[in-house]
Amino acid sequence: MTAPVFVVESLERGAAPSGGEYVLDGPEGRHAVSVKRLRAGEDVVLTDGLGRWAEGVVKAAEGKDRLVVELGAVAQEPPAQPRITVVQALPKGDRGELAVETMTETGVDAIVPWAAARCITQWKGERGAKALGKWRATAREAGKQSRRVRFPEVAEAATSKQVAALLAGADFAAVLHEDRDYGSEPLATAALPAEGDIVLVVGPEGGVSPEELALFEEAGAKAYRLGRTVLRTSTAGTAATALLLGRTGRWS
Missing domain, CATH: 2.40.240.20 (Hypothetical PUA domain-like; domain 1)
Structure with a gap:
């Protein structure tokens, strides 16, 4: 051990x-x-x-x-390349902490909480500060458990406009979206950079709104799907991170 x-x-x-x-x-x-x-x-x-x-x-x-x-x-330990950031829509209850825990164990480099339009949970005032503190404490404990020496950064909660700015500066920008009619492509076949920043958006249980999709597309992001099944918001980021780590060679 x-x-x-x-x-x-x-x-x-x-x-x-x-x-x-x-x-x-x-x-x-x-x-x-x-x-x-x-x-x-x-x-x-x-x-x-x-x-x-x-x-x-x-x-x-x-x-x-x-x-x-x-x-x-x-x-x-130098920062890993490419750097993987997951923009995580705020789930209900303790599912946000579950998402942070499993993404940290998997190997994500940064997590950005996102107050999406269809999020039931909203971080405001003292409640928001407490929730952010829990996410950061979860990342720290999961980092220790998984024997990491570089823990993921957990940013302040972002608005959709702030997420769009983050996507605009990425070397690879993706929004997980299960609707094939929207034109989503398999993430498993996407061309990925060997270094730089990968930013992945995970929407809420109600999905990313058309307005948000348009905003993110204008920022340079494309829609991708993981597979034939639809994952919950608390597990989609972990599955996608694992796929990206394998395909970029970080797990080899």
């Missing part, structure tokens, strides 16, 4: 010892000692979630929330 991952505030040069002793405490130390029950001699990985990471070996577990680690050299 691969070593468990724990998040630290910083692994910048000078902020953490390279080849020295490091004390993991606070919530992460408590999780390591009291939940994972790590003991001397076991392997761990420490990361800042931004691509900097280091392998370590536990020297001692002290109390309930303090892990002493013999840290190896700090390494830097």
Whole structure:
């Protein structure tokens, strides 16, 4: 089994010892000692979630929330290419967190919450801030679980005009749409860039509105379908990310 991952505030040069002793405490130390029950001699990985990471070996577990680690050299994982961003329409209930969790585990690089016209859920005021916080916490925990050292960015909720601007700057821009009459093509046969930015839009359960489709098409996006079945908004982004990772060679 691969070593468990724990998040630290910083692994910048000078902020953490390279080849020295490091004390993991606070919530992460408590999780390591009291939940994972790590003991001397076991392997761990420490990361800042931004691509900097280091392998370590536990020297001692002290109390309930303090892990002493013999840290190896700090390494830097470069951003993967091409970069995959999923614009995720806001689902109902906790399905948004499910989408974030599974997309993170699969390997998405960025997630943009989208307040689509047909979304039942709307993020406003304190409720919106709380929901965004949950998405970001979910990405962090899923990043640790899946042994990532570069966690996906979860942006502020975007309007349709902001999504169109994001699509306009992409090297490959796609809107998942199951309606063949609209002219959607199979994503499995699309010509994909070897580097740059891929931006994929996942609509709400009610679908992307004609006005939104027109706006995104004007920005340079095309409509694509995944397959013969229609997926829910909470699973479509994960399926599409897996397809893109396989086809671009990031999973090879």
